[in-house]
Amino acid sequence: MSADTDDVGGPLGARWRRDAERTQELALPSASVVVSCPAPLDVGGLGRHLREILDALERLQRSHTCVCRTCGWPTSGALGQRLQRRAVAAALAPPARFSRAWRMLAQSADFDLGAAAALPAGEHLMGFNGASLAQFRAARRARRASNGLIAANSHFNRVMRQHELAYRQYPIERPWVRHLLRRNLAEYALADRIYVASRYVRDSFLDEGFDESLLSYFPLTPDRRYTPAPSAQSETFDVVYVGSLTVHKGVPLLVDAFRRLPHADLRLVLVGGWGTRGMRRFLQRACAEDPRVSVAPGDPLGRLRSARMCVHMAYEDGFAYAPAEALACGVPVIVSEDTGMKDLIDPGANGLILRTGDADALADALDAAYRGAVVHGR
Numbered sequence: 001m002s003a004d005t006d007d008v009g010g011p012l013g014a015r016w017r018r019d020a021e022r023t024q025e026l027a028l029p030s031a032s033v034v035v036s037c038p039a040p041l042d043v044g045g046l047g048r049h050l051r052e053i054l055d056a057l058e059r060l061q062r063s064h065t066c067v068c069r070t071c072g073w074p075t076s077g078a079l080g081q082r083l084q085r086r087a088v089a090a091a092l093a094p095p096a097r098f099s100r101a102w103r104m105l106a107q108s109a110d111f112d113l114g115a116a117a118a119l120p121a122g123e124h125l126m127g128f129n130g131a132s133l134a135q136f137r138a139a140r141r142a143r144r145a146s147n148g149l150i151a152a153n154s155h156f157n158r159v160m161r162q163h164e165l166a167y168r169q170y171p172i173e174r175p176w177v178r179h180l181l182r183r184n185l186a187e188y189a190l191a192d193r194i195y196v197a198s199r200y201v202r203d204s205f206l207d208e209g210f211d212e213s214l215l216s217y218f219p220l221t222p223d224r225r226y227t228p229a230p231s232a233q234s235e236t237f238d239v240v241y242v243g244s245l246t247v248h249k250g251v252p253l254l255v256d257a258f259r260r261l262p263h264a265d266l267r268l269v270l271v272g273g274w275g276t277r278g279m280r281r282f283l284q285r286a287c288a289e290d291p292r293v294s295v296a297p298g299d300p301l302g303r304l305r306s307a308r309m310c311v312h313m314a315y316e317d318g319f320a321y322a323p324a325e326a327l328a329c330g331v332p333v334i335v336s337e338d339t340g341m342k343d344l345i346d347p348g349a350n351g352l353i354l355r356t357g358d359a360d361a362l363a364d365a366l367d368a369a370y371r372g373a374v375v376h377g378r
Helices: 014-027 044-059 077-092 100-117 133-141 156-169 178-190 199-207 251-259 277-289 301-306 321-328 340-344 359-370
Strands: 033-036 064-067 124-128 146-151 193-196 215-217 237-242 266-271 293-295 309-312 333-336 351-354
Touching: 014 044, 014 215, 033 044, 044 064, 044 124, 100 133, 100 178, 124 133, 133 146, 133 178, 146 178, 156 178, 193 199, 199 215, 199 340, 237 251, 237 301, 237 321, 251 266, 251 277, 251 293, 251 359, 277 293, 309 321, 309 359, 321 333, 321 340, 333 340, 333 359, 351 359
Parallel strands: 033 064, 033 124, 124 146, 146 193, 193 215, 237 266, 237 309, 266 293, 309 333, 333 351
Antiparallel strands: none
C-alpha cells in the first residue's frame, strides 16, 4: 500500500503523516510570519524544508511571506543587479581564490544582507541557519515579536566535529564548515526559538546546554510523489545514493565499501552532482576502475523505485530527505547514526543504522542485504 492509502500508524503511513503535519502546525508562531530561505523553493533539501513550512502555514491559513530565490526575493533593481554582478565575478574568478568554502560563506552572507535590506512586514521571522544573522539583527532593531532559527543541521559544533572526522578519513576535499561556525553561533544567540527536525538535532542542542523550552519540533515528511512501484524493480541489485556527492555525505566511504564486494550483478548508482575537482577525480576514477559504479544526475524517483537498497552514510545530516523518500517508495535503507531520519527505521525490517564512518560495517551490511538478510519494505 502507498503512504497515501496505508492507515497504519507506523512511519510513512497516512496516520503518521497526519500526525506529523499536526505537529508542524503546533510548532509555528500564532501570528504573521516571514519565512526566509537561501535556497529556491522545492529545490534540494532546504527547498523541500521550506515547502513544508509554507504548506503548514497555508493549512493554518496564517498570514505569511516567503523570502527566497524564487518567491519574494528582489531579483531586479540595484540590490538584485549588485548580487548578480557578484555571482558572475565569483564564477569567473580563479578557483584558488574562490574555494567552495568561500563560495558558501559569500552566498549565505549575500542572501542574508539582501533579505535584511528588504525584509517584509511580519510579526515573526523564521530563517535558516547560516543565512539569517543580518535579518535577525534587523528584526531586533524593528522590535519584531520573535526570531525563529530553522536548524537544518545539528548544533554547528557537532557539524564541525563530524566534518573534520569525514575529511580525516577522506582528504579529497577541503573542509568548509569552520568558516560558518562564528555566523551560526551568533544566530543561536539571537534566536528566540530554534526549530529542529529530528531528535538527533534536538539532542545536539541539549548537549550544548540549550534549554529544551527553546526548541520546537517541526518534523519533516517526504513529498507525496514518492510511492512504491514494485514492477519497476531492476533485475540487477541496485544500490542507490541520492544527494550531493561530497565527503561529508559519506559518498567516498560508500564507494569504497561497495567496491569490496565481488558480486557481478551489484550496481551502485550515485544520483547527484559533485562540487569540487577532488570529488570529480575520485568518482571518475572509481567509475573507470569499476563499471558497476555510475553517476546519474537527475530526478531520483525512478532510480529509487527500481532500487534494492538506498544508502545514506552521512557523517552529519539533520534529517536527510533521500532515505525517507526511499522508505516511502518501499525501499529499505542503510543510514549512519548521525542521520536525523534514523527514527523512521525499524532495524532489520526496513533498514539498518550503522556506526558513522565504518566502511567495514557498511560492506558487511551490503553483502548481507544482497544475500537477503535485510527485509525489504515492498
